[in-house]
Amino acid sequence: SGYITLDSGYKNTGATKSAITFLDGEEGILRYRGYPIEQLAEKSTFLEVAYLLIYGELPTKKQLEDVAYAISRHTLIHEDMKKFFDGYPSKTHPMGQLASLVCSLSSFYPESLNPNPTKEETELTMLKLVAKMPTIVSWIFKKAIGHPLMYPQNKFDYVSNFLYMTFGHRTEEYKMDPVLVDAMNKLLILHADHEQNCSTSTVRMVGSSDCNLYASVAAGITALWGPLHGGANQAVIEMLETIKNDGGDVDKWVAKAKDKNDPFRLMGFGHRVYKNFDPRAKIIKKTCDDVLAKLGINDPVLGIAKRLEEVALNDEYFISRKLYPNVDFYSGIIYRAMGFPTDMFTVLFALGRLPGWIAQWKEMRENNEPIGRPRQVYTGEIAREYVSMENR
Numbered sequence: 001s002g003y004i005t006l007d008s009g010y011k012n013t014g015a016t017k018s019a020i021t022f023l024d025g026e027e028g029i030l031r032y033r034g035y036p037i038e039q040l041a042e043k044s045t046f047l048e049v050a051y052l053l054i055y056g057e058l059p060t061k062k063q064l065e066d067v068a069y070a071i072s073r074h075t076l077i078h079e080d081m082k083k084f085f086d087g088y089p090s091k092t093h094p095m096g097q098l099a100s101l102v103c104s105l106s107s108f109y110p111e112s113l114n115p116n117p118t119k120e121e122t123e124l125t126m127l128k129l130v131a132k133m134p135t136i137v138s139w140i141f142k143k144a145i146g147h148p149l150m151y152p153q154n155k156f157d158y159v160s161n162f163l164y165m166t167f168g169h170r171t172e173e174y175k176m177d178p179v180l181v182d183a184m185n186k187l188l189i190l191h192a193d194h195e196q197n198c199s200t201s202t203v204r205m206v207g208s209s210d211c212n213l214y215a216s217v218a219a220g221i222t223a224l225w226g227p228l229h230g231g232a233n234q235a236v237i238e239m240l241e242t243i244k245n246d247g248g249d250v251d252k253w254v255a256k257a258k259d260k261n262d263p264f265r266l267m268g269f270g271h272r273v274y275k276n277f278d279p280r281a282k283i284i285k286k287t288c289d290d291v292l293a294k295l296g297i298n299d300p301v302l303g304i305a306k307r308l309e310e311v312a313l314n315d316e317y318f319i320s321r322k323l324y325p326n327v328d329f330y331s332g333i334i335y336r337a338m339g340f341p342t343d344m345f346t347v348l349f350a351l352g353r354l355p356g357w358i359a360q361w362k363e364m365r366e367n368n369e370p371i372g373r374p375r376q377v378y379t380g381e382i383a384r385e386y387v388s389m390e391n392r
């Protein structure tokens with residue numbers, strides 16, 4: 001079979017060509033379609049960024065209005081899907097539900113199932129997925145806390161509608177808080193794409209077998225769940241809480257993270273590609289200070305996070321390995337201040353990453369990429385004769 005190059009974890013193997021996201025890990029640069037992440041986070045809305053990622057250009061006013069209107073026509077999910085929410089035990093992790101529900105959309109919207117979809121079918125599926133995701137996410141939340149589900153109100157913009165369905169109540173007028181809308185937009189933008197990370201590569205891999213978009217994205221959601229990837233935002237808060245309850249001795253926990261005989265790692269630290277700093281973490285740290293100040297919240301774990309960062313950044317172990325805070329380090333503190341429970345954090349990451357997954361799936365299909373099928377270096381037994389049961 002010829003010579004196979006082994007690269008476990010694809011540390012140095014390009015799996016595709018892509019024109020969506022540029023990332024320079026040495027310089028700490030991240031750009032979507034050429035636009036710096038700093039400018040997008042400051043000036044645009046999440047829906048604008050979603051359009052940019054999926055279609056390649058920032059939308060004109062008319063294009064954005066048209067897409068927002070089209071999305072507003074699809075924000076409901078099929079009423080029968082409510083039965084799924086009733087079927088889960090109340091303590092189910094939201095990520096498992098989200099993956100199953102997104103995969104199930106393929107059953108309710110079968111135009112997605114054509115293995116060679118027309119442009120119109122693909123457009124419709126992309127639109128439906130973007131439109132229905134906030135409804136699914138907020139309904140998972142509502143079910144978990146035992147509150148009645150809130151139906152979308154299309155007078156709201158995309159992010160506001162999500163916040164309304166999540167934090168609104170049937171019994172009172174919902175007061176939209178511009179601080180939350182702004183913070184949510186920023187966080188979703190910062191998570192919107194990150195080139196060939198584990199979940200995105202999964203979406204492309206699954207999609208490469210001509211699998212439909214819903215199922216491909218469901219696979220991405222599953223990949224994102226793990227604590228080494230998107231699940232790190234939940235793991236960070238749990239770690240900070242543990243450190244707080246242990247007396248707040250940051251040096252002790254940094255020592256544990258350095259100890260090779262201890263499986264503990266500093267969650268929210270380190271990145272496969274960033275070896276200077278994570279530009280998203282810089283923006284999120286500042287946003288965290290702003291949002292907590294504006295909401296008048298004093299979260300003791302923020303102080304622990306800052307001390308942990310300071311100690312680690314001055315420690316030879318972290319310096320020599322170029323380990324810096326990543327996107328997940330401060331994001332959970334903001335989510336918590338906004339009112340989200342810890343186990344919803346990774347779901348919010350998924351909501352943000354959705355346009356990236358869609359853009360990457362679309363790009364792969366348009367470029368007619370071949371099915372993903374890595375090779376291996378076989379290390380097992382070469383050839384053996386079958387041994388009958390009585391002789392084993």
Ligand code: CMC
Nearest residue numbers: 227228229230232257265266267268269270271272321326
């Ligand atoms: N704490 C302590 N040591 C670490 C950490 C950490 N967080 N991250 C890496 N190291 C050490 C690691 O032990 C290794 O040391 P040595 O060379 O002595 O064996 C060295 O640094 C290189 O690490 P690696 O595991 O080979 O690097 P990787 O590129 O395979 O892994 C990573 C990247 C993000 C999985 C890893 O840094 C990690 O586990 N971080 C904690 C989890 C986390 O925050 N994940 C979120 C990533 S960013 C957003 C996202 O993708 O969702």
